[in-house]
Amino acid sequence: MTAPIHVAVTGAAGQIGYAALFRLASGDVFGPNQPVVLHLVELPQALGALDGIHMELDDCAFPTLVGVEKHSSDNLEAAFAGCNWVLLVGSVPRKAGMERADLIRINGPIFTSTGKAIQASAAKDVRVVVVGNPCNTNCLIAMSNAPEVPKDRWFAMTRLDQNRAVAQLAIKAGRPIAAVSNVAIWGNHSATQFPDFANAKIDGKPATDVITDHAWLKGDFISTVQQRGAAVIKARGASSAASAANAALDTVKGIIRPTPAGTCVSAAVFTDGSQYDIPAGIVCGLPLSSDGTNWKTLPGFQIDEFSRSVIQKTVDELLQERDTVKDLLP
Numbered sequence: 001m002t003a004p005i006h007v008a009v010t011g012a013a014g015q016i017g018y019a020a021l022f023r024l025a026s027g028d029v030f031g032p033n034q035p036v037v038l039h040l041v042e043l044p045q046a047l048g049a050l051d052g053i054h055m056e057l058d059d060c061a062f063p064t065l066v067g068v069e070k071h072s073s074d075n076l077e078a079a080f081a082g083c084n085w086v087l088l089v090g091s092v093p094r095k096a097g098m099e100r101a102d103l104i105r106i107n108g109p110i111f112t113s114t115g116k117a118i119q120a121s122a123a124k125d126v127r128v129v130v131v132g133n134p135c136n137t138n139c140l141i142a143m144s145n146a147p148e149v150p151k152d153r154w155f156a157m158t159r160l161d162q163n164r165a166v167a168q169l170a171i172k173a174g175r176p177i178a179a180v181s182n183v184a185i186w187g188n189h190s191a192t193q194f195p196d197f198a199n200a201k202i203d204g205k206p207a208t209d210v211i212t213d214h215a216w217l218k219g220d221f222i223s224t225v226q227q228r229g230a231a232v233i234k235a236r237g238a239s240s241a242a243s244a245a246n247a248a249l250d251t252v253k254g255i256i257r258p259t260p261a262g263t264c265v266s267a268a269v270f271t272d273g274s275q276y277d278i279p280a281g282i283v284c285g286l287p288l289s290s291d292g293t294n295w296k297t298l299p300g301f302q303i304d305e306f307s308r309s310v311i312q313k314t315v316d317e318l319l320q321e322r323d324t325v326k327d328l329l330p
């Protein structure tokens with residue numbers, strides 16, 4: 001029998017966690033022949049809710065789900081023990097009147113203990129996706145506190161931004177989603193990110209040839225993707241949940257499945273300073289390609305003056321965030 005994959009989800013009783021768990025359990029991510037053990041991790045006061053979720057998981061009778069563990073965030077080493085994948089969703093959400101820097105200072109410390117616990121107890125092949133915001137900098141904090149876990153195992157989620165950008169391009173071009181490819185998200189998962197229309201393709205042709213309204217591409221397209229989270233909150237009265245869970249799972253799939261030729265997947269990864277003039281030592285959204293086991297940053301994306309100026313802004317924000325948490329980076 002195939003050994004089960006152990007997947008931890010922090011914030012498992014939250015809205016993104018709840019939306020992600022059932023698809024992880026169902027075989028949607030790791031396939032119909034891969035047994036999965038879920039490690040549900042929550043704050044002590046939310047453990048009761050995990051009991052209810054556990055009942056619902058049982059009630060789905062998924063053949064691929066072979067175990068459910070429930071863990072308190074008070075004991076993260078137990079929570080992550082033997083885990084091959086860790087989805088870090090749990091964190092304090094931004095509230096009205098809270099500055100981004102405040103949020104970074106509130107959530108940052110959570111990710112120091114998280115990084116240490118992952119290093120101490122996760123499986124040797126562990127891979128980590130950080131969803132909790134500010135996800136790029138939280139990821140940097142966690143990985144910096146887990147120096148023995150290779151840097152290429154850590155991802156912060158920009159896939160929701162990629163999916164949002166793909167959808168906007170498809171709608172504008174009047175083409176199906178499947179016609180749009182090679183959409184990279186550069187930089188921070190924040191309102192400074194750069195959804196890269198310049199290297200995107202529609203039906204294999206440059207998006208800039210198919211969509212001739214370049215003022216839209218440089219203006220409303222970028223701002224719609226950058227502000228999409230806020231627009232969803234305004235319309236729904238709650239932040240993106242199903243789409244965020246979907247993007248977290250797409251991130252995992254993008255790494256464990258080969259990336260089709262001529263396209264990319266987006267995630268934020270640790271930079272070494274060797275590509276696209278992006279400084280070393282931040283977790284930055286980049287175009288990636290996977291062979292199903294290993295991933296690399298895709299070379300060859302064209303960066304013109306306009307793209308460079310937007311990328312510079314988002315990289316500067318990441319450098320500032322790094323500075324804000326420098327005491328949490330050993």
Ligand code: NAX
Pocket residue numbers: 010011012013014015016017041042043046073089090091092093094110130131132133134135157158160161189229239240241244
């Ligand atoms: P919820 O408030 O619904 O759920 C968060 C859950 O995390 C709660 O159940 C809470 O008890 C738990 N939690 C808090 N601190 C924890 C800790 N230290 N250990 C374990 N569990 C903990 O938020 P939800 O809508 O699920 O969003 C979760 C995170 O995703 C937020 O930080 C949010 O900002 C972030 N997002 C990131 C996105 C991205 O694209 N990277 C997009 C969606 C989302 O906004």
